[in-house]
Amino acid sequence: MAHPGPAERPDCAHPGPAPHEPLLRAPTYLVAELTKLIRRESAGALPCADAAGRMRGPAVLVLACVAAEGPMSQRQVSERLRMDPADVVSLVDVLEERGYVERHRDPADRRRYRLDVTEDGRLFLARRREAGLRLNQRLFAPLTPEEMEQFTDMIVRVLAHHDPRFTEHGPSETGPEDAA
Amino acid sequence: MAHPGPAERPDCAHPGPAPHEPLLRAPTYLVAELTKLIRRESAGALPCADAAGRMRGPAVLVLACVAAEGPMSQRQVSERLRMDPADVVSLVDVLEERGYVERHRDPADRRRYRLDVTEDGRLFLARRREAGLRLNQRLFAPLTPEEMEQFTDMIVRVLAHHDPRFTEHGPSETGPEDAA
DNA sequence: TATTGTTATACTCTATAACTATA
DNA sequence: TATAGTTATAGAGTATAACAATA
Numbered sequence: 001m002a003h004p005g006p007a008e009r010p011d012c013a014h015p016g017p018a019p020h021e022p023l024l025r026a027p028t029y030l031v032a033e034l035t036k037l038i039r040r041e042s043a044g045a046l047p048c049a050d051a052a053g054r055m056r057g058p059a060v061l062v063l064a065c066v067a068a069e070g071p072m073s074q075r076q077v078s079e080r081l082r083m084d085p086a087d088v089v090s091l092v093d094v095l096e097e098r099g100y101v102e103r104h105r106d107p108a109d110r111r112r113y114r115l116d117v118t119e120d121g122r123l124f125l126a127r128r129r130e131a132g133l134r135l136n137q138r139l140f141a142p143l144t145p146e147e148m149e150q151f152t153d154m155i156v157r158v159l160a161h162h163d164p165r166f167t168e169h170g171p172s173e174t175g176p177e178d179a180a
Numbered sequence: 181m182a183h184p185g186p187a188e189r190p191d192c193a194h195p196g197p198a199p200h201e202p203l204l205r206a207p208t209y210l211v212a213e214l215t216k217l218i219r220r221e222s223a224g225a226l227p228c229a230d231a232a233g234r235m236r237g238p239a240v241l242v243l244a245c246v247a248a249e250g251p252m253s254q255r256q257v258s259e260r261l262r263m264d265p266a267d268v269v270s271l272v273d274v275l276e277e278r279g280y281v282e283r284h285r286d287p288a289d290r291r292r293y294r295l296d297v298t299e300d301g302r303l304f305l306a307r308r309r310e311a312g313l314r315l316n317q318r319l320f321a322p323l324t325p326e327e328m329e330q331f332t333d334m335i336v337r338v339l340a341h342h343d344p345r346f347t348e349h350g351p352s353e354t355g356p357e358d359a360a
Numbered sequence: 361t362a363t364t365g366t367t368a369t370a371c372t373c374t375a376t377a378a379c380t381a382t383a
Numbered sequence: 384t385a386t387a388g389t390t391a392t393a394g395a396g397t398a399t400a401a402c403a404a405t406a
Contacts, residue, residue, distance in 0.1 A: 013258050018266070020389075022244070023241075023245075023248070023307070024276055024346075024393045025296060025332055026316070026317055026327070027291065027314065027319075027320060027332055027335075028222070028312070028315070028319070029219050029241075030332055030335040030336065030339070031211065031214055031215060031217075031218060031335070032215070032237070033335075033336065033339055033343075033346075034339065035211060035212065035344055036262070037338070037339060037343065038208050038211060038212075039401085040195070042208070042341065056368075057363095057368090057369085058368090058369075058370095059210070061202055061209075062204075063401095064202070064203055064204075068202065068203070070327055073391075073392095074391070074392065075390080075391055075392080077345075082213075082216070083370085084371060084372085085392070085393090086370095086371080086372085086373095086392090086395095087370070087371085088392090089371080089392065089393055090393095090394095091396080094405080109378080109379065109390090109391085110377090110378060110379080111377070111378045111379060111390065111392075112378090112379095112390085112391050112392080113391085113392080116400075117231050120304065129202070129279060132208070134208065134395085135208070136206070136207055136208065138208060138226075139207075139208070139338065139342075141341060142337045142338055142340075142341045143334055143338065146374065147334055150330065151207065151331070151334050152205055152207055152210055152255055153214075154325065154327055154331050155207075155210040155211070155214050156204065156329075157212065157322045157323070157325065158214065158217070158319065158322055159210070159213055160322075161219060161321060161322045162217055162221070162319075163213075163217065163228055166204075199384085216370085219370085236399075236400095237399090237400085238375095238399090246378085254361065255361080255362095263401085264363090264400095264401065264402055266361090266362075266363080266402080266403085266404095267364055267400080267401075268361090269361065277371090290361075292361075293361080335374070343389075357391085
């Protein structure tokens with residue numbers, strides 16, 4: 001075929017450039033597209049350290065959480081990361097199998113585990129973090145460092161407005177209702 | 181009051197409002213959290229116009245695309261929205277079933293369809309768009325209009341750097357490699 | 361285009377076991 | 384003790400979205 005252009009649209013010469021205008025300014029659409037871009041660019045760019053290719057986003061998140069906040073229970077992980085407790089189970093399974101965390105029963109409350117990061121876990125996390133920095137540089141190359149700062153600040157502010165996890169000083173009493 | 185706030189634990193150093201610092205500044209993590217927030221806030225806030233609850237994100241996207249850029253083929257839709265052609269099929273099925281678009285064979289090339297939006301389709305889109313605006317106001321309440329503008333601009337710039345669909349004047353020859 | 365199937369993620373529901381509080 | 388209520392984990396199952404293989 002000669003060209004894949006629209007047959008009967010003389011005013012639209014180019015085959016597939018930009019998505020339609022109204023969407024181009026819809027923040028939720030843009031965030032969704034950005035997420036898809038991140039997914040595409042992340043593929044293969046981050047160490048997964050697993051023949052089966054596990055150790056993806058959520059698993060790394062759990063590992064980072066335990067590494068940063070010290071020994072904690074699975075319940076606490078699920079609260080910090082706002083993940084479903086049911087999903088944390090299998091993620092910790094993977095981490096434990098890889099030797100990145102260890103499950104010990106908490107003697108104070110034997111219902112819960114005490115998750116401990118291993119040295120291997122910290123090593124993996126360090127490698128992953130470095131790869132993440134390179135990825136970010138590539139991903140957000142068009143933004144100046146100041147803009148990058150503004151960008152993350154704005155997201156944190158939006159998140160904090162709806163989610164007490166992102167407030168500076170712990171869960172506050174003010175919520176989304178204030179400005180709604 | 182159903183705040184899923186972290187449980188107060190006297191034996192834990194700081195019972196833990198905010199996720200750990202390194203993550204708090206990682207843009208890709210923040211974007212992922214923002215996406216989850218959008219999902220949560222969107223639930224029930226947008227008209228789905230379907231007993232089965234279809235007409236979700238992707239279907240509306242396809243409808244908006246056809247509505248904004250005029251009659252086009254499914255292949256063109258998949259290119260504009262960077263969706264898998266296989267997924268466009270079932271989305272158009274839903275839209276057709278709802279009476280929002282019509283499939284006509286393109287007389288110029290009978291292999292492809294010519295998708296046309298119906299009046300019902302435009303009506304639904306208008307309602308949906310209005311609900312979307314209200315949702316955005318609630319979602320991004322902490323940002324000033326200027327910041328909102330900067331925010332969307334920055335995302336578009338980042339997207340354009342990796343994806344020719346988002347360049348102003350159609351697919352250009354310059355790509356991510358230029359500044360990488 | 362269409363069909364079929366796979367995978368990742370997020371969420372729902374239920375079950376079991378261990379804890380807490382109280383009579 | 385006994386009883387009831389709560390919490391931590393586990394497991395099965397569902398829904399959406401992205402994607403691969405093939406007709």
